[in-house]
Each structure stands twice: as C-alpha cells, then as structure tokens.
Amino acid sequence: MKFPATDAELVSGGYVFRFAGRCTGHTCSTMLRWYLTPNGKRLPFSLVAGSETLLEAHWASCPDEKQFRRKP
Numbered sequence: 001m002k003f004p005a006t007d008a009e010l011v012s013g014g015y016v017f018r019f020a021g022r023c024t025g026h027t028c029s030t031m032l033r034w035y036l037t038p039n040g041k042r043l044p045f046s047l048v049a050g051s052e053t054l055l056e057a058h059w060a061s062c063p064d065e066k067q068f069r070r071k072p
Contacts, residue, residue: 004054007033010045014038025064032058 011017015035023030023044032044033055045055046062059065 004048004051004056006053006055010035010055015043018042023058023062023064025062025067028062028064030058030062 005013007017015037018034018036020031020033023032023046030046032046035043035045037043044058046058048054048056049061059068062068
C-alpha cells in the first residue's frame, strides 16, 4: 500500500480503525487516528498538512518522534 492513504484505502488494505486521540509528545499534540495493522501492530496516523482526507504514519511528521522510539 502506498502512503499517504485515505481511511477507505487503509480499511480495504486490512487496517482496522481503533480510536482517535492526541499525540502525547512534549510539543506535538496532533490529533491521531489509531489503526491496527494487518499484522496486529498499532499504528498512529495523522492528516497530511493541507489535506482533509490523506493520512500518513504520524512518526513521519511528529517533532517528538525520538521520544517514542524504543531503545534496543
């Protein structure tokens, strides 16, 4: 599946919408849409800047992405 995508494309690709919420990053607080991937992983999506329908994986645009990275 290509990204960014719409809600309908995610659902048709096997993703399941779970809930909406805000990013808990120190400076971000963007509204997120959480999906369960076909592999059972949770993945947050946010709207692409300037769009009302296109979604991208939130880590691609979050200024606080390093705060959420798991340490090896």
